[in-house]
Amino acid sequence: MTITDRSTSDRGVAEVPLAASTVHASKVYGKDATEVRALDDVTVGFETGRFTAIMGPSGSGKSTLLHCIAGLDTLTSGSAYIGETDLSTLDDNHLTVLRRDQVGFVFQAFNLVPTLTADENVTLPLALAGRKGDRDWIDEVVRTVGLEDRLDHRPSELSGGQQQRVAVARALASKPRIIFADEPTGNLDSRSGSDVLQFLRAAVDDFGQTIVMVTHDPVASSYADRIVFLGDGKVVDEMVQPTAERVLDRMKQFGD
Numbered sequence: 003m004t005i006t007d008r009s010t011s012d013r014g015v016a017e018v019p020l021a022a023s024t025v026h027a028s029k030v031y032g033k034d035a036t037e038v039r040a041l042d043d044v045t046v047g048f049e050t051g052r053f054t055a056i057m058g059p060s061g062s063g064k065s066t067l068l069h070c071i072a073g074l075d076t077l078t079s080g081s082a083y084i085g086e087t088d089l090s091t092l093d094d095n096h097l098t099v100l101r102r103d104q105v106g107f108v109f110q111a112f113n114l115v116p117t118l119t120a121d122e123n124v125t126l127p128l129a130l131a132g133r134k135g136d137r138d139w140i141d142e143v144v145r146t147v148g149l150e151d152r153l154d155h156r157p158s159e160l161s162g163g164q165q166q167r168v169a170v171a172r173a174l175a176s177k178p179r180i181i182f183a184d185e186p187t188g189n190l191d192s193r194s195g196s197d198v199l200q201f202l203r204a205a206v207d208d209f210g211q212t213i214v215m216v217t218h219d220p221v222a223s224s225y226a227d228r229i230v231f232l233g234d235g236k237v238v239d240e241m242v243q244p245t246a247e248r249v250l251d252r253m254k255q256f257g258d
């Protein structure tokens with residue numbers, strides 16, 4: 003299957019290049035009696051400059067899909083692409099470089115380094131890569147995320163919402179091709195959660211960032227341009243321009 007075959011044109015919508023995709027992706031954990039098919043023949047594309055949410059019941063394969071596309075885990079069969087690069091063709095070194103330069107990740111637990119300031123946390127991945135980064139860009143990200151006057155604070159001196167905004171700024175700092183976020187608002191109250199979601203939305207609208215976010219929350223998913231629904235390791239439905247009401251109806255219809 004060629005890249006063109008995986009483009010959006012066959013769905014009758016304007017053609018947008020894919021920032022990441024899978025083709026017939028399957029992931030099996032364990033063997034024989036303990037075998038779990040976490041992903042079962044998933045073919046899905048994530049368009050550049052769009053915000054996509056992934057929803058589905060607990061255990062439906064959402065995290066596994068994110069980890070396999072982000073190069074944090076490997077597929078059992080099928081292919082995962084970042085841009086046009088098939089991750090299975092890369093050795094460990096090239097995979098590490100691709101992850102570092104092209105992929106940002108935001109986790110549910112903010113995963114900040116407690117002994118470093120907010121500013122040091124934002125620039126840490128660049129520092130580890132021996133790069134200075136684009137300071138004007140980082141300043142703009144920090145301003146947009148509303149952290150200018152918190153840069154000298156350590157994570158313990160910040161609220162949960164502020165810590166997650168540091169984590170999102172860290173993901174944006176290297177201008178990755180795509181950011182994956184796994185339940186980024188799962189540990190936040192609704193007010194802090196909506197701050198983080200507004201910032202993710204602004205990163206897409208103002209900076210052209212591509213974001214793929216796993217969430218359980220219909221309100222969170224309504225910030226996305228499109229939702230991909232997973233069930234038992236398969237793509238079971240999609241929704242474009244979602245609203246929280248339509249997502250709730252969809253979840254009631256099929257159960258969660």
Ligand SMILES: Nc1ncnc2c1ncn2[C@@H]1O[C@H](COP(=O)(O)OP(=O)(O)O)[C@@H](O)[C@H]1O
Pocket residue numbers: 031032038039040058059060061062063064065066067
């Ligand atoms: N490392 C692992 N070893 C064995 N089974 C796993 C592992 N990671 C995930 N699974 C199983 O794969 C399925 C999908 O898990 P996951 O992708 O974490 O789902 P979700 O993020 O949608 O809750 C579940 O049945 C889970 O128990």
Ligand SMILES: [Mg+2]
Pocket residue numbers: 064065066
């Ligand atoms: Mg998960």
